[in-house]
Amino acid sequence: MNIVIAGYGYVGKAIESFIKDHHNVTIVDPAFNKNTISNSNPTAVIICVSTPEGADGSCDVSNVIQVINETPKEVPILIKSTISLEGWKEIRKCVAPLRITFSPEFLRAKTAIEDFQNQELMYFSNGSVFWQELFSNINPKLQFKEFSAEELVLAKYFRNSFLATKVIFFNQIFDLCKKIRTVDYEAIRQIVTDDSRIGEGHSKITDERGFGGHCFPKDTKAIVETANKNKSNLSLIKTAIDYNKEVQSNNKVNLDLRTLQKESARALVVMQNADNLSLSEINQKVNHDSTLFYKKVLEKYIELFGDLPSKTKEGKEVTLIME
Secondary structure, three states, rough: EEEEEEOOHHHHHHHHHHHOOOOOEEEEEEOOOOOOOOOOOOOOOEEEOOOOOOOOOOOOOOHHHHHHHHHOOOOOOOOOOOOHHHHHHHOOOOOOOOHHEEEEOOHHHHEEEHHHHHHOEEEOOOHHHHHHHHHHHHOOOOOEEEEEEEHHHHHHHHHHHHHHHHHHHHHHHHHHHHHHOOOHHHHHHHHHOOOOOOOOOOOOOOOOOOOOOHHHHHHHHHHHHHHHHOOOOOHHHHHHHHHHHHHHHHHHOOOHHHHHHHHHHHHHHHHHOOOOOOOHHOOOOOOOHHHHHHHHHHHHHHHHHHOOOOOOOOEEEEOOEEE
């Protein structure tokens, strides 16, 4: 079969890795190639496009709908992108129910390919025989469970919201231990997480503090927005979001200078190796998010130290173009 994967982020790459030895795979993503769904003659389409956070915290499914509209009407579609209840309602308006299946993804960004290869259970919305056969033919040990799309949408958000809240729970314990001074957070953490009902996942405190990454901030805000629209108060998750903003704001103010200098040095190398191109051109050479991060670090470096060194350790001149 010719399977089109629309969206080539970490989810799209993980799925490609899983099926590419068994089916012809075409990647459709304007950030990577000029392929289109219309010229790919798909047997089936798997949607892994981004669903960015809207201004009000809601989930923007316009990328998903665009892919659906470009897909031939007889072709089955699997949505692996994160969507909201409101987004699912929009999607249902533009596609026949039997053509579309939702399957939430619970991959970790850093180990997405390994996670997908080793998963033992996949969830699908009702009417997923085509997709169950496709994945089970590749891995006969895979188990499947079916629920309504609405139930799966909410479950995905609540899984991530629980883990984000757990991060904040342990961050608050850490802050209390610092104030008491006579106790060691690591000792407290070990005792608490020795309880198998709790576990040590998401309990380690890093220099960055709070929860970050791609999913936790976006998903917690989206589920709160869904609750607000349904006149329900998710006060615990709201508190976790507010506390996360607080610790991350404090962390930015109290940047460790040695870490700052280290990251600035890395940024200088990136900029230098990019032949003094503008930031927009550098974005074509290095990861976009990293470039923006480096830019912010460099701006902070200048704020603290007045200016950047004129030369690197190797004696190369430093030119920085700030747009």
